[in-house]
Amino acid sequence: MDSSKAKTVSLDKKWKEFLYAACGFGPNMLFVLLGAYFSDAVNPVGLNADKMNWSISGFCLVVPALFPILWMVAKIFDGLVDIPLASLTDNLRTRWGRRRPAIVIAFVPMVLSYFMVWLPLEWRENSLANTIWMTAWLFVFFASYTMSLITFYGSLSSVCKDSDQRTRVGSFKSFFDTVGYSVVYALVPVFINMGVNISKLVIFALPFMVTMLIPLFIIKEGEKYGEGKDYLPEARVKLTTSLKLTVKNKQFLFWLIPNATAYFGLQMFLTAQNTLISGVMNLSAGTAAILNTCAFAPVPLMLFLYYRLIKKKGLRFAYQVCLLGFAVAILNFCVGSEYVFPTNPTARIIIGCIGSVIGSFSIGAFFATPYMVPSQIAANEYTETGKDHTAMYFAVQSLSTSVVAAIATGLVYESIKNITVQKVINGVAVAGETWKVGVSLVPVITSLMCIVGFLFAFKMPKSYTVDKKDK
Numbered sequence: 442m443d444s445s446k447a448k449t450v451s452l453d454k455k456w457k458e459f460l461y462a463a464c465g466f467g468p469n470m471l472f473v474l475l476g477a478y479f480s481d482a483v484n485p486v487g488l489n490a491d492k493m494n495w496s497i498s499g500f501c502l503v504v505p506a507l508f509p510i511l512w513m514v515a516k517i518f519d520g521l522v523d524i525p526l527a528s529l530t531d532n533l534r535t536r537w538g539r540r541r542p543a544i545v546i547a548f549v550p551m552v553l554s555y556f557m558v559w560l561p562l563e564w565r566e567n568s569l570a571n572t573i574w575m576t577a578w579l580f581v582f583f584a585s586y587t588m589s590l591i592t593f594y595g596s597l598s599s600v601c602k603d604s605d606q607r608t609r610v611g612s613f614k615s616f617f618d619t620v621g622y623s624v625v626y627a628l629v630p631v632f633i634n635m636g637v638n639i640s641k642l643v644i645f646a647l648p649f650m651v652t653m654l655i656p657l658f659i660i661k662e663g664e665k666y667g668e669g670k671d672y673l674p675e676a677r678v679k680l681t682t683s684l685k686l687t688v689k690n691k692q693f694l695f696w697l698i699p700n701a702t703a704y705f706g707l708q709m710f711l712t713a714q715n716t717l718i719s720g721v722m723n724l725s726a727g728t729a730a731i732l733n734t735c736a737f738a739p740v741p742l743m744l745f746l747y748y749r750l751i752k753k754k755g756l757r758f759a760y761q762v763c764l765l766g767f768a769v770a771i772l773n774f775c776v777g778s779e780y781v782f783p784t785n786p787t788a789r790i791i792i793g794c795i796g797s798v799i800g801s802f803s804i805g806a807f808f809a810t811p812y813m814v815p816s817q818i819a820a821n822e823y824t825e826t827g828k829d830h831t832a833m834y835f836a837v838q839s840l841s842t843s844v845v846a847a848i849a850t851g852l853v854y855e856s857i858k859n860i861t862v863q864k865v866i867n868g869v870a871v872a873g874e875t876w877k878v879g880v881s882l883v884p885v886i887t888s889l890m891c892i893v894g895f896l897f898a899f900k901m902p903k904s905y906t907v908d909k910k911d912k
Contacts, residue, residue, distance in 0.1 A: 451600040462613030467649030470621030487716035487858040503572040511576040513851030519583035520843025527836030528680035538662030547588035554582035595832025597816040615808040619740040626733035634727035683830040699898040706890030709849040713883040720877035735797035744805040755903035763806035768891035770800030774884040
């Protein structure tokens with residue numbers, strides 16, 4: 442199908458590609474911060490070093506037996522709500538367009554709910570009221586965040602004119618993701634080490650949410666561009682039809698499986714990295730900043746190498762390399778633990794830095810690939826059939842990753858992190874301290890899940906562009 446009449450290319454200048462890619466920077470950064478630190482901030486049982494600053498209050502603000510279940514339910518809801526919201530933004534037609542109104546509607550509740558979720562209803566230990574209060578605001582945040590981001594992702598097949606431009610926008614987006622992750626995992630620990638509480642850092646970072654409004658000034662849609670209420674009625678796809686087309690796409694399904702298994706391990710690690718460094722390696726927040734800088738600073742270079750590898754060997758091979766690399770890198774948290782080097786923190790730091798640098802290649806790939814694959818598959822389908830439901834591919838991908846992330850972080854991690862035993866070094870019990878046995882299992886689980894993802898990835902096509910159908 443010739444789709445040239447059906448879409449207006451919004452990114453008609455290189456600087457617009459870069460600016461558009463920055464759209465999700467603020468919401469994504471704060472979403473990552475929530476996933477990385479929130480559960481430990483309200484239940485700091487797995488922390489040792491800098492516990493008073495990593496946690497909101499220094500004690501458990503929620504019911505420890507109930508909160509993991511509600512956190513898991515909220516994360517699953519985050520995935521489920523993607524489906525109807527994706528259909529809404531794919532089929533929305535207004536005088537102002539279809540993508541921009543959805544972003545405007547979601548923006549205020551997204552900012553408000555994120556602010557409220559970090560404010561306890563009461564300063565009391567094991568509080569049921571806090572547990573319900575925080576969970577309720579999590580539901581609001583996940584729904585509005587999803588509406589914003591799924592709309593942004595859904596616009597990719599139309600704002601970009603070809604696969605090369607999607608790759609460029611993807612690389613720019615990965616750059617901003619890298620900056621966001623660097624702030625969360627490298628800069629935040631610096632402030633924690635300076636004595637700033639995690640809840641204050643959240644407030645300082647909240648204004649970055651404004652980047653979500655960038656598409657309002659770049660996307661060319663609405664009556665002015667001939668894309669108003671009557672825009673492409675033949676491209677609309679009912680929710681049930683859209684969902685059916687998505688889940689029956691074999692290329693997409695063969696991508697979902699390795700992505701979901703890898704995401705299970707990745708999200709468990711990202712949620713646990715704070716307790717791994719503080720609890721298992723027993724290193725300060727300042728050292729955590731060094732380790733995380735080693736992980737994120739090389740990512741732009743690693744992304745360049747990743748794209749070179751994709752061009753030379755295909756996406757499947759490059760993605761499998763990143764999975765195996767991360768499986769190896771993550772085990773350094775076990776090798777560099779306090780168990781192995783109880784009296785030598787220098788050895789722990791060196792081993793941690795080596796593992797972080799090795800893992801930086803995979804981190805870049807984990808940023809870029811889930812952005813590239815669904816948008817290209819959707820663009821291929823639109824070219825061939827005229828059906829435009831890009832957001833649904835991202836919604837189903839998000840649903841799969843939300844479910845595995847909910848299980849990994851809400852059920853598995855929150856349960857195993859409570860497993861501790863008395864700390865004994867050289868035969869002497871350390872008063873008031875415990876070995877974080879449960880947290881120590883995270884690198885092993887993550888490594889195993891990456892290996893499972895590597896094996897499933899053999900079902901992926903070598904490449905996803907229209908002119909490369911080779912399997």
